[in-house]
Amino acid sequence: MTLPVTIDADRCIGSGMCVTTAPTVFDQNDEDGRALIRSDAPLDREREAVRQAVARCPVGAIQATA
Numbered sequence: 001m002t003l004p005v006t007i008d009a010d011r012c013i014g015s016g017m018c019v020t021t022a023p024t025v026f027d028q029n030d031e032d033g034r035a036l037i038r039s040d041a042p043l044d045r046e047r048e049a050v051r052q053a054v055a056r057c058p059v060g061a062i063q064a065t066a
């Protein structure tokens with residue numbers, strides 16, 4: 001299954017803005033602080049929050065296709 005949200009790990013600077021904006025969708029890697037998509041992320045219910053996270057990411061590392 002292809003997730004409708006992806007993160008470019010090479011671009012992510014670990015700002016945490018996406019986690020602040022949509023904490024049920026995004027989390028940060030314990031090792032380097034880079035963002036990841038939570039395995040239990042309720043993507044269908046959080047589309048608006050994901051859109052806001054895309055807009056707020058300071059380096060444009062989040063892509064949302066739905």
Ligand code: SF4
Pocket residue numbers: 007011012013014015016017018019033034035056057058059060061062
């Ligand atoms: S907002 Fe962008 S740079 Fe910050 S942790 Fe999330 S994906 Fe990484």
